[in-house]
Structures are given as structure tokens and as C-alpha cells.
Amino acid sequence: MIPRCIQRSSIALQQIGTRSRSCPHGLRCLSTSPTPTPPDPSPFSRYGRKAAKYTAFTCFSAVLGLSVVVGGVFIHDVFTYSDKHIDRVPVSPLALHPERGGPKNLPVASVLVGDEDDAALVAVKDKPRLVIVGGGWGAVSVVNSIHPSDYHVTVVSPDTFTTFTPLLPSAAVGTVTVRSLVESLRKIIARVHGQLINGRAVDLVMSERLLEVETVSVDGETRNIYVPYDKLVIAVGSVSSTHGVTGLEHCFQLKTVGDAQAIRRRVIDNFEIASLPSTSEEERKRLLSFVICGGGPTGVETAAEIYDLCQEDIINYFPKLLRKEVSIHVIQSREHILNTYSEAISKFAEEKFRREGVELITTARVGEVRPDRVIFTTKVPDTGKIVEHTIPTNFVLWSTGISMNPFTARVSSLLPNQVHKKAIEVDAHLRVKGAPQGDIYAIGDCATIETSLVSHLLELVEEADRNKDGNIDFDEWQIMVKRIKKTLPMAATHLEKVRTLFDLYDSDSDNKLTLNELAVLLQEIGNKITALPATAQVAAQQGKYLGHKLHLLAAKRNTLLSNELPADADEAVTGPFNYRHLGSLAYIGNAAVFDLGRLSFMGGLVAMYAWRSIYWSEQVSMRTRALLMTDWVLRGVWGRDLSRL
Incomplete structure (x- = not known):
């Protein structure tokens, strides 16, 4: 029998525009009816279909993942309710x-x-x-x-x-x-x-x-x-x-949770009372005057936080007049704020505060704090005359x-x-x-x-004086330096130039240090050692x-x-x-500064998020990390809580 495909091929050859197809018998067969070739799809439509598929898959995965998390939370919550009995407690x-x-x-x-x-x-x-x-x-x-x-x-x-x-x-x-x-x-x-x-x-x-x-x-x-x-x-x-200042019972401190809660109540109270129609202009300005005594990290960060509160929340929910009349004052006894940080950081923070209208009062001494004012003095640079100043206020933070x-x-x-x-x-x-x-x-x-190194003088000499002549030659001085570095690592940076120190205090140039010369040397090195900061x-x-x-x-x-x-x-x-110094950091209002020793880093939002990341990682537990992250998100979405509890 002749295969049907061969019979059909004679007819198909007569047709114009036909296309070939494979034959199950190994022959090349032709279709009896032409099939039009579909046009190539546009690359934009191809990408659109891929994007739609990817978006749908992502949404599905997100919904599925969220459902699993929520379900897991509820399941965990169910198992936290347990009925435990305590009998015969020893x-x-x-x-x-x-x-x-x-x-x-x-x-x-x-x-x-x-x-x-x-x-x-x-x-x-x-x-x-x-x-x-x-x-x-x-x-x-x-x-x-x-x-x-x-x-x-x-x-x-x-x-x-x-x-x-x-x-x-x-x-x-x-x-x-x-x-x-x-x-x-x-x-x-x-x-x-x-x-x-x-x-x-x-x-x-x-x-x-x-x-x-x-x-x-x-x-x-x-x-x-x-x-x-x-x-x-x-x-x-x-x-x-206290530095001998009177009236500190009228000040707030910021060392405990109770201090933070008391400050928050006073700040909200001041704004609420200042917004009343019965409050006079003079009283309103006093209520909206915030004085921070101390230009260290705590004082600077508190001033920055109060400024942020006014800019981001007070201006939106309180009368605009209140924001206009807010004044923030930082009183510092030194020439610069953040004086323990690098000079570049101090200047950066000072310039930022000046742009934002935060008053910096440097080289000033607070003499007295009263319920309604702060009294401080400054010295006139040219004449040296002491001038007394007064700031009316209803909020004083003491951080000195x-x-x-x-x-x-x-x-x-x-x-x-x-x-x-x-x-x-x-x-x-x-x-x-x-x-x-x-x-x-x-x-x-x-x-x-x-x-102090002088208190260890005798034991250092006893260990280093090999020939027991009561004097220390250069070789024995090197032994003593190694012992000092081991006893007090904080002195290591002041003992780098071993030969220079030895020659400097060898007054008679006999290549030996007497006990008196050695005592003076150790005394001066001890005076140069800086105590560790209280951080x-x-x-x-x-x-x-x-x-x-x-x-x-x-x-x-x-x-x-x-x-x-x-x-x-x-x-x-x-x-x-x-001690290994890992750097110091401070928040200065939607910006942050980092002092890493020889390297200083300061900036706006990027630095602020870096500051947040470091503090988030230093939390004592995952619970506080979760709560802290939630607080920052809530502040960004709905702002700060302005209620007084």
C-alpha cells in the first residue's frame, strides 16, 4: 500500500506558499493548508509580561511569608498560656x-x-x-x-x-x-x-x-x-x-529613666501652658526658653532633640507663634562644645547650631539657678571684666x-x-x-x-637595678620601661622615645639616672597620663x-x-x-558626628542612620532592638507622642 503521506505530497507540491513539516515515515511532507507565521512580539511587551509575572510572584511570596509569620506568632502565643502548678517549694x-x-x-x-x-x-x-x-x-x-x-x-x-x-x-x-x-x-x-x-x-x-x-x-x-x-x-x-552652684534643686538631670520622664512632662507642660490665651507674652517666652548647662554629649544631644521636637511636631500641632518664640541656650564653661572630640567636630556642631538658631554661650560660669531664671557670668576678652547675665526660663538641664x-x-x-x-x-x-x-x-x-608612677619607684628600681648600685643605666632603664608598660598600659604612649627621655633627665650626662632624677622623670610622665573618660x-x-x-x-x-x-x-x-578607644559619637539634630581618633566623620542623614545602627546593635537584648526599631518607624510615620502621661 502506498503511504497516505506520499499521495498527499503530489497534491501539496502544486500549491504555492505551502510549508514543510516532518513525516512519521521519514519523508518530507507538506501541509495542505498554509499556517501564517506569528509576528515577533515587541520587546516592551515581553518585558512587561516578565515584570507582571515577577511582581505577581513577589506579591504572592510576600503574602505567603507574612501569613507564615503571623501564623507563627499566633501559634507561639497559644503555647505561652500554660497552666503550671507549684507544690512544695523548697x-x-x-x-x-x-x-x-x-x-x-x-x-x-x-x-x-x-x-x-x-x-x-x-x-x-x-x-x-x-x-x-x-x-x-x-x-x-x-x-x-x-x-x-x-x-x-x-x-x-x-x-x-x-x-x-x-x-x-x-x-x-x-x-x-x-x-x-x-x-x-x-x-x-x-x-x-x-x-x-x-x-x-x-x-x-x-x-x-x-x-x-x-x-x-x-x-x-x-x-x-x-x-x-x-x-x-x-x-x-x-x-x-554641683561645682558649688546653688539652686540645683530647680534643675533636671538626665541619668535615669525617671529623669527622662520628668523632662518630657515639663517640656509638654510648657508648650501647653504657653498656648493658653491667658498666658502673657513675657511668661510665654519664659516657658519656651530651654537652658542646657554643659556642652558635653548629653547637653548637646538634648538641645538637638528639643530642636527636632519643635521643627517636626510642635510646628504642626501647636500654634505657629510658639515655634517662633522658642529659644534654646547651651551654656559651656570651655571655649567649645564637645571639647573632648576633635576640633573639626566641635566646629561642625557649633556651625550647625548657629544656623538653626541655638544660642551657644561659651567660656561662661553658671552662678545660681532660680525657679524662674539662670544667672551666669562671662569674661570680656579684652578687659577681663566679669559681666553677669540672666536668662528667664522654666527648664534647666544640669549636665556638667x-x-x-x-x-x-x-x-x-x-x-x-x-x-x-x-x-x-x-x-x-x-x-x-x-x-x-x-x-x-x-x-x-x-x-x-x-x-602615678612614683608610688612604684622602689619596686621598679629593685627589679631593674641588676648591679645593685642604686642607679639606673640605659640598659636597666629599658628593663624598667618594659615593666612600666606591663604595669600601666596607659603610660605606653609616653614612653615611646626611650633614649630621648633617658638623656633628657640625665642631668650630669654620666649615662646613669639617680633616684632623684628617676623620681622626677616618673612624676612628669604620670602627670601626662590622661584618666579614662566616664563613658x-x-x-x-x-x-x-x-x-x-x-x-x-x-x-x-x-x-x-x-x-x-x-x-x-x-x-x-x-x-x-x-582600654581600646573605639570612637565617640553624638547626635546633633538629623545629623551625627563620629570621632574615631585620627579619623573624624560628620554629616547629615547618612551619619544619623549610621549613629542609629551603632546604638541599635549595642542594645542588651533582641527585645529592646525590636522595640527601638519600632519607635523609630512610628516617629517617622506618625511623629512623636505629644500627650502627657
């Missing part, structure tokens, strides 16, 4: 009825109520007692750096939370909420199975290793107890320095340096050779000078590392260093049969504390 009788002791015959909290709650707490109950006084940057860094099984940890703090203090100026005007800046101390110390005593440290009995703590009972009465310790870490921070916390002052008074007026002196290993070695440490704003960065690094040291000490104790550490155990496990 409590030591000594926790409920503590024994009395110490010089004042007070209850001694040798056993705490929660020491026998579970197996983890029971496991650390007999460990060495580590008591941390304070709940700030230094204290939290220590807790985060030690291991859970190292110590029986007790934190003594008047607050039950830790605060991210660098963002308090933002909380003071409602840019962020205070809830986003705090984290429960109990949640933080739960990692090391620690316990919290909500109280205030007031005294110390070093001979019996007892810390006196003032607590408040349910009826409002104060009751003092003793908390025993094996190692004590003092991290209580500082208070603002630090002073000793009352507990810090009490500890300092108990110790010999504690001559520093602003903090407790510690050595390079952060041990309190004069206290039993290895028992008490101090970190953060309440402590300052000694910078959160310093406290955090010291806390991390001390936590690591305490962990190594605990590990070494476990390897000793006697369970007793030698006196020089600190030097054996770690070297001295060496």
Missing part, C-alpha cells in the same frame, strides 16, 4: 529567718529565698559568692562575661532594670519610649543563675566581707541587711557634680561633670591613700587600692585607674575584662586542692586592663 529556714551578725547586728543574707528553687540554683549555692553592686553598663558586662557555673552571683541594685543611657535624650522628648531602653535585670542574670536584691548599698565591712544594703519594706520603712561576699564588684556609677556616688564616697573614706575626689582609685587590674587584694574591684564611672564604652570594656578575669580565677581555683588563690592570682591569669 526554701531554706535561713532564707526566711536569717541569722544576725556584723558590727550592727543586722540580718545576714547568707542564704537567699530562691537558692533552692531548682537544680541549677542548688548547683551554684556553694560556689564563691560574687556580689555586684549596680545595674549599669559595667555590671551587665560582668554578668554577660562570666560562666554560669563559676559563682553564686548576687546583683544589688536600687532599680530592677538596666538602662541604655545614651538614648535618654531621645526618650526625654518622645522620639523613643523609655520601655525600649530598659531590660529586666532578673532576665539578664538568669543566664548565670543569679539573684537580685532590690536595694541600695550604703556601707562596707571589709574585715568580715559584709556589704550593708538598705531595702524598703512594703510599709515604706527602710530595713538594712548584710550581704556576705567572697568577691565584690562596685559598679554604682556616679552623680552630677560627675561626682562620687554616696556609696563610693563611703568606701573611699574607709580606705587609705584614696585621695581622688571624683572616684575610687584602682590599679591596672581594677582592684581597689587599699582593700584586701583580690577581694574588691571597681569599674565604670565610680572608678579611676591610678596614673559607657569604658564601663562596658572594663566589665568584659573583669568578667573574663573572674572566670579564669574560678577555673584556677577549681584546679587547686586547697581551693585558695595566691595573692598574685590576678597577675597570673590575665594582664592589666588595656
